[in-house]
Every structure is written in structure tokens, then in C-alpha cells.
Amino acid sequence: MTKNSHYLADNQTKEIHDLSNPVMDCKLEKINKEHLIFLQSNKELKEYLEKGYDGCPFCLRNHSRKAKKSS
Numbered sequence: 001m002t003k004n005s006h007y008l009a010d011n012q013t014k015e016i017h018d019l020s021n022p023v024m025d026c027k028l029e030k031i032n033k034e035h036l037i038f039l040q041s042n043k044e045l046k047e048y049l050e051k052g053y054d055g056c057p058f059c060l061r062n063h064s065r066k067a068k069k070s071s
């Protein structure tokens with residue numbers, strides 16, 4: 001077990017969740033396993049954000065375009 005950052009991307013909603021900071025509102029258990037992508041590093045996180053994924057407004061606010069819009 002490593003203490004690296006781990007993220008979970010949902011390729012259906014194009015949202016990325018931070019597994020080190022789980023929030024009930026994420027409803028991770030509702031994500032279909034077929035759509036899950038595990039990201040092992042911040043580098044991967046960045047790559048996915050550049051691909052058009054958005055951070056979850058609950059657990060990954062820093063990277064969420066949605067969360068930033070509503071001030």
C-alpha cells in the first residue's frame with residue numbers, strides 16, 4: 001500500500017474523484033464499474049483534466065470548473 005494520491009475517473013460523466021477525500025455526495029457506489037478508471041498520480045490527473053474531464057465539485061473542488069463558476 002502506497003500513500004500516493006489516487007483518483008477515480010468516471011468515463012461516463014467525465015468526472016474525477018479524489019479517493020483520499022471521499023464525500024458521500026460523490027455517490028461512488030453508483031458508478032458503473034465499466035466506467036471506472038483509476039488514476040495513480042497527479043500527473044495522470046492532470047492529463048485527464050486536459051482531456052476534458054472535470055474534477056468532482058464535492059471532493060475535488062480545486063480542479064472543478066463547475067465549482068469555480070458558482071461563486
Ligand SMILES: [Zn+2]
Pocket residue numbers: 016017018023025026056057058059060
Ligand atoms: Zn467526488
